[in-house]
Amino acid sequence: MKKRTFAVDIDGTITENGGGRIHLDALDALRRLTVMGHNVIYVTGRSSVEGFLLSVFGGTTKIAVGENGGCITLDSDDHILLGNIDECKSAFDIIKNNIDGVKEKRVFPRMTEVVLERTFDLDLARKLLSEKNIPVELSDSQYAYHINSPGINKGTGFRKIMEKLSILPEDVIAIGDSATDIPLFNVAKTSIALGNASDQVKSEASMVVSSGAGDGVLEALDKLAPRLSEM
Numbered sequence: 001m002k003k004r005t006f007a008v009d010i011d012g013t014i015t016e017n018g019g020g021r022i023h024l025d026a027l028d029a030l031r032r033l034t035v036m037g038h039n040v041i042y043v044t045g046r047s048s049v050e051g052f053l054l055s056v057f058g059g060t061t062k063i064a065v066g067e068n069g070g071c072i073t074l075d076s077d078d079h080i081l082l083g084n085i086d087e088c089k090s091a092f093d094i095i096k097n098n099i100d101g102v103k104e105k106r107v108f109p110r111m112t113e114v115v116l117e118r119t120f121d122l123d124l125a126r127k128l129l130s131e132k133n134i135p136v137e138l139s140d141s142q143y144a145y146h147i148n149s150p151g152i153n154k155g156t157g158f159r160k161i162m163e164k165l166s167i168l169p170e171d172v173i174a175i176g177d178s179a180t181d182i183p184l185f186n187v188a189k190t191s192i193a194l195g196n197a198s199d200q201v202k203s204e205a206s207m208v209v210s211s212g213a214g215d216g217v218l219e220a221l222d223k224l225a226p227r228l229s230e231m
């Protein structure tokens, strides 16, 4: 069997109620892939510690990319910081002082990014920062807005893991639901957008399933099953 690496988003992909409750059948399927010898790695806009803990409790590969690509967690005291939180905080100050309704989201502590509530016009903030020549990345996961350092996204974060573990793009299967997953789709030969993804996100994936979060992961794995058993 050829070892594959599944790069799996969390919210809107393996959660089922918008509040973070894990779809147990999807988790069970991911655990079985891990037992079969594949890598199953969470790549999330949550903190990398949340992603790492889910991998520990859920029984998948114990490594996580969090903070929308800004941070990799390998162990309780082993984090690789790819982004710089100070530049994200300066961008946040500028947005907050110029646009109404901008506020930080209550999230577990971040080492490399700033996370915001989805309460303002993101394009307006993009325009403002580009006028001021502040090149941070602004993105929408459908759960939060993220301010990341220039060049930081789920694709660049996951690529570090690919380098570290000598994983080739042809062996990567990315699964996600939002615009923040598009850079991840771009580093994977196979990419799957779930039914709850927008048309724009779906158009960037190599495969689309009709079911939404949770069930969509099962549908995708069913479709992939014949290919997974190939040598």
Ligand SMILES: O=C(O)COP(=O)(O)O
Pocket: 009, 010, 011, 012, 013, 043, 044, 045, 046, 141, 143, 144, 178, 180
């Ligand atoms: O932005 C979030 O908090 C959720 O992000 P995710 O969908 O990448 O897991």
Ligand SMILES: [Mg+2]
Pocket: 009, 010, 011, 012, 013, 141, 176, 177, 178
């Ligand atoms: Mg998501």
